[in-house]
Amino acid sequence: MREIILLFLCCALFSGCADGLEVILQPDGVRHRAEYAVPLVDSRTTLGDLVGQVDDRVRLTVDPDGLLRFIYSDTVPAVTSESVFSELELLGRGIPLSITQRRQALAFPLPREIALDELRVKGGQFTYSLPNIHDQPVRIELRIPNATRNGGPLRVTGLLPAYSGSGDPPTLSNTDDPLDISGYAFDFSADSLVIEYSVDDLGGNPLDPAKNTIAVLTNLEFSYLEGYFGRSPYPGISDVLEIDFFEHYLSGEVAFVDPLIRINVRNGFGIPSRAVVDELYIITADGERVEVTGEVVTDGFPFNYPRTEGGNAYTTYLVDKNNSNVLQLLGTKPVALHYRIGALLNPDADPDVVGYLADTSTYSATLDVELPLYGSARDFQVRDTFPINLGESYGEVTEVSFRITTDNELPFDLSLTGIFVDSLGNALADLTDGELLVVEASAVDAGGNSTEVKQTTSDVTFTGAQLEQLRRANRLLLNTTFATTDNGTENVRVTNEQELRVRIGARLTVNNQ
Incomplete structure (x- = not known):
């Protein structure tokens, strides 16, 4: 609210408004004395209109009963969810699946108390090395039935020639070109990864897996997890x-x-x-x-x-x-x-x-x-500093008088004290000649609601000598004191219907050669 009142004052003090200008010329010896009566402000507004959206972190809202807040x-x-996925993906950098039986259930490494029912893979590779150590050709099929994509399981098949008995055995392998398993979903509702591996001769007779039969899951990245996360x-x-x-x-x-x-x-x-x-x-x-x-x-x-x-x-x-x-x-x-x-x-x-x-x-x-805005305040004082430059503002003006009239339904007093200072902080002139009551609080009922319009009139006059001091000023130090009705002894409500009317007029005296 202090910025609002100051805005009105600054408009009166420093603007070039000239609407409704009245000029009075009076002979005064060799010099002519001119007085300019300037109606500067006649404004009706509510606190909600004046404050509005303060910035992106502050807003003024209206309750259904009109109360502002x-x-x-x-x-x-x-x-x-990065930390959970990162922990799993760290474990999924390399998971060896040693195959020793035609069907086996292998545990999937999970941290802490986590028990997952489903994992969806968005990236990763599946590498296998499936040798034939038998002296006859074989058909090989590797299946992971609980790893599926588009309704089908992860599956590898191939035909290997007979092993001669010396050197490296024939091997079905993709170590140079791993299988991309992105898009697969792993079903762990049975708490394990099921591996089905068959080595059959061409007549369909089952044979035993070779000793070094292995598959590896590497660089797993997941897009979805379901289960108990601990x-x-x-x-x-x-x-x-x-x-x-x-x-x-x-x-x-x-x-x-x-x-x-x-x-x-x-x-x-x-x-x-x-x-x-x-x-x-x-x-x-x-x-x-x-x-x-x-x-x-x-x-x-x-x-x-x-x-x-x-x-x-x-x-x-x-x-x-x-x-x-x-x-x-x-x-x-x-x-x-x-x-x-x-x-x-x-x-x-x-x-x-x-x-x-x-x-x-x-x-x-x-x-x-x-x-x-339902509560009380007593002698609540704030201070702000405003830069000014009045050096060229007045010319031959020797006196300025301002009349500030307020008609107020808001339930608080507002008083101002202001000091003009130079660049070194030296006090030059008093804006208000002590504390100036510019808004007087309206009376309130037992519920803190305003019941009247309170009118206050204040006059501020600057003489020629004071104006000379103002030309050297570069800052205005403004102290604003708030107090709710009866000097903060009652809780009051500020609503969007309470109106403040401010009228400011100025009379400028100019001596011309």
Whole structure:
């Protein structure tokens, strides 16, 4: 709000507006004294109209009952499923399958407590070396029935000549050109990889596999996993939400009724999960760190998960005065909220609950700090600095008088003090000649709602000597003090229907030769 009032003042002080200009010429000896009456501003507006969308992290919203609230919002970069897939792919760099029987079930290496029912391969190679050590030609067939693509199993067939008994035996091998197995799905519902291998003579009689019969899976990359992933923590990403409401705070008190932190989770992991708050604390305007306390920190909260591949599930958790110290936190004048929210996968450690992960699965958290404009303020003072250049602005003007009239339905007082300073910080002139009440709070009813329009008139005059000082100024230091009705003793509600009318007029005196 301080920027709004300053905008009106600056328009009066420094603009070249000349609509409705009235000129009064008076003889004064050799010099002529001219007075210019300039109506500069006549504006009706609401706080919602003035503030609007502040920036991409701050917005002003309107509740169904008209109550305004500031919402500071931030979304952390999405957390991906990369760590789970990377761990499996590390194990899948090379998996030897030693074949000693016509049918055997081989365990697939999986980390920790993971028990997978299905893996879909997006990249990898299958290499085999299938020798014939028999003195007769053989037909060879290698099948992995629980590795399928387009409805058919992984299958290798070939015909080998008889072994002479010396040198290297005839071998069916693809070591120089491994088979690309991308697109295959592995079914591990039986907890193993089944290998079916037959060596038959041309009459169809079964023979024993050779001693060095082997296949190898290498460089496996997966696109989809389904099963039980074990009870394991999943790291979040640290981020900071800036809260500039208190950025220029100097002193005083402000209190909100029912402020809250809203945590919105979008989850693409098809696994039961519980949010784990690894970090949640605020930095105050004084530079202190204050931890958020309550059940959200000690217990976390469960969040929904999708049941179908490619879906998302959404969960909202409120950190409010009933389950945390949020009221006390806002009383410390926070300027930033630091947070890191991770997850605990399968928090109940129930292996019968089947979940899924895709390599495109992500989850993300958005934090909203909501400050409803329902509360109280007393002597809440902020400071800001504005660059100015008045050296060429006044010419022969020897006196400027401003009249500021406000008709206010907003339930708070606003007072200004301002000092013009030079490049070295030396004070040159007082903008307001002490504290100037430019907006006076309207009265409110028992529910904190405005009940009247309060009119305030203020006059500011600059003499020729003061104007000379202003020509040297390069900054305006402006202190703005807010107080709600009855100097902060009552909670008030600011709505989008409460109107502020500001009228500013100026009278400029010019001496001409």
